[in-house]
Amino acid sequence: MKQLVDVVVNGERKRIAQGATLLEVLTELELDPRAVVVEHNRRIVRRPGLGDVTVAAGDAIELVHFVGGG
Amino acid sequence: MPTAVETVLDTPLTIGGRTFQSRLLVGTGKYPDMDTMTRAIEASGAEVVTVAVRRVNLDRSKETSVLHFLDPRHFFLLANTAGCYTAADAIRYARLAREAGFNDFVKLEVIGDEETLMPDVQGLLEAAKVLVQEGFKVLAYTNEDLVTALRLEDAGCAAVMPLASPIGSGLGLLNPLSVRTIKRRLHVPVIVDAGVGTASDACVTMEQGVDGILMNTAIAAAQDPVAMAHAMRLATIAGRAAYLAGRMPRREIAVPSSPNRGMLD
Numbered sequence: 368m369k370q371l372v373d374v375v376v377n378g379e380r381k382r383i384a385q386g387a388t389l390l391e392v393l394t395e396l397e398l399d400p401r402a403v404v405v406e407h408n409r410r411i412v413r414r415p416g417l418g419d420v421t422v423a424a425g426d427a428i429e430l431v432h433f434v435g436g437g
Numbered sequence: 438m439p440t441a442v443e444t445v446l447d448t449p450l451t452i453g454g455r456t457f458q459s460r461l462l463v464g465t466g467k468y469p470d471m472d473t474m475t476r477a478i479e480a481s482g483a484e485v486v487t488v489a490v491r492r493v494n495l496d497r498s499k500e501t502s503v504l505h506f507l508d509p510r511h512f513f514l515l516a517n518t519a520g521c522y523t524a525a526d527a528i529r530y531a532r533l534a535r536e537a538g539f540n541d542f543v544k545l546e547v548i549g550d551e552e553t554l555m556p557d558v559q560g561l562l563e564a565a566k567v568l569v570q571e572g573f574k575v576l577a578y579t580n581e582d583l584v585t586a587l588r589l590e591d592a593g594c595a596a597v598m599p600l601a602s603p604i605g606s607g608l609g610l611l612n613p614l615s616v617r618t619i620k621r622r623l624h625v626p627v628i629v630d631a632g633v634g635t636a637s638d639a640c641v642t643m644e645q646g647v648d649g650i651l652m653n654t655a656i657a658a659a660q661d662p663v664a665m666a667h668a669m670r671l672a673t674i675a676g677r678a679a680y681l682a683g684r685m686p687r688r689e690i691a692v693p694s695s696p697n698r699g700m701l702d
Contacts, residue, residue, distance in 0.1 A: 377492040397497050402504070404490075404536040409529075411536050429492065431533050432502045435474065436489025436519050437464030437604070437631070437653030 372424035383422055390417040392428065403430045447681060450649050452626050453542060453574030453595035455513065457484045460643065461673040462515070462628065463666070464653025471506040473662050478507070481656065481666035485513045487544055489520070490530045509539055515576070517544040522557070524564035531568055542574040542595070544630075544651075554604040558585045562592060569593035578630050581615035583622060590623050597623055598630035598651065601642055605654045607634030610642045617645045636665075636672035643676025644684070 369384040376392070383392055389412055393400050405412045406429040412420050422428065450457045462485040468474035478486060486507060494501050507514075516534030521527040524547055531543040547564055549557030556579050565575050574595040579585050581599045589597050599619055602608035609632065610616065620627045626648035633639050633655045642650050650673055659665030 377495055379495060396495060398493060402502060403493050404533050406533060411532060413536065429533075430495075431490050432493050433488035433504055433514065433516065433534075433537060434491045434501050435465035435468065435503045436491075436517055437466050437487055437651075 372422070374422050374424070374426045374428060376428045377430055385424075386421050388418050389420045389422065389428070392422060393417065393430070396430075398430060403432050405430055447677065450626065452576065452628075455540075455542075455574075457513070457649075459484050459670075459673075460649040460677055461639070461670055462487065462649055462651040463656060463669075464651070465503050465507065466653050467657040468662060469657075471503075474657070475506050477656055477662040477666040478512070479666075480663050480670065482670045483512075485515050485651075487515045487517050487651065487653070489517055490534050513542075514539045515542050515544050517578075518546045518564075520548070521546060522548050522560075524560040524567070527560070527564040528567050531564075531573060532571075535573065540574075541572055542576065543568060544576045544578060544598070545594075546578045556580055556600075558582065561585075562588055565589055565592045565594055576628065581612045581619065583615065583618050586619045586623060586627075590625050594625060596626040596628050596648075598628045600631040601629050601638065601650075602632030604631040605658075606632055607638075607655060607658075608632055609634050609638035610645070613641070613645055616642070616647060620645060620647050633669075636668040639669050639672040640676035640679070643673055644680050646680045649673075 371382040372385045374381055374383050389405055408427055450460050459482045461481055461483050463481050463483040464487045488503050518527040518530040521530055527547045535541050547557045547560035548554050565577050568575050576596040576598055577589045577594045578598045586597045599616055601610040628649040628651055629642045629647050630651040633652050639650055656662050656666045
């Protein structure tokens, strides 16, 4: 069993396996990586790189998409 | 349906190298439901639709992405930076929007005042310069100030978008002279963005000679958004056609339309 760490995803505190990649975080949240844009500690991580970036305790992750707007 | 423009020689609307047939651009916000939105956008004939960048709802039972209801292969998605109050925030949102992978256009908004949603022109210029440098095609939402419009053009914006009246106000074109002046002085397309309330507003706006018009609330908040979208489509076409036709001069005295000669004794 991997150790869990606290990260903040879209302003909500989440418990994530230590060393999980951003791609694994998306899978865990049942989000399609093609349908979201990921910002990790204020830096955009492009889709091909999502499997290479690991999260650590205290990280801030923003997952955004397009909604209705003017 | 035949349109007036088919009998008028007009060029298509070209912004940042992309060409569009419709001069009406529409938003996707504030609709009562997604079905009404898709039908209204269809009825508007718009090719460019604006979208906002927001957090994904982590509760997967609530699907909120607008792309589930609008096919991005059929519409040109124009992401906005609505809700941003600083240049830094607007730049951040624009970068996120571009990463979605559709295009490098952004409708840049830097808001300076919560009550009026008036643009912060200083922040706007600052953000525009950075984003143009990064290769964005910037469509800048601004007020009716000529000098700001000129500076946005100098900064490399692909289009300048003066407001007709405050966002969501439905007050119509409050300052036709300023909008006309901006259109006369700029070389990049001028798209009036925000403030129209009904079809006559859209028509009067297009009669000023601007290149296009962008609206959201006027359609979404109408009693029947689909019918209003249709009206807006016709009004945009009519206003453009009237501008191209060239209106008669205004006179403050009457001139009879029927001959004075040939009257009976």
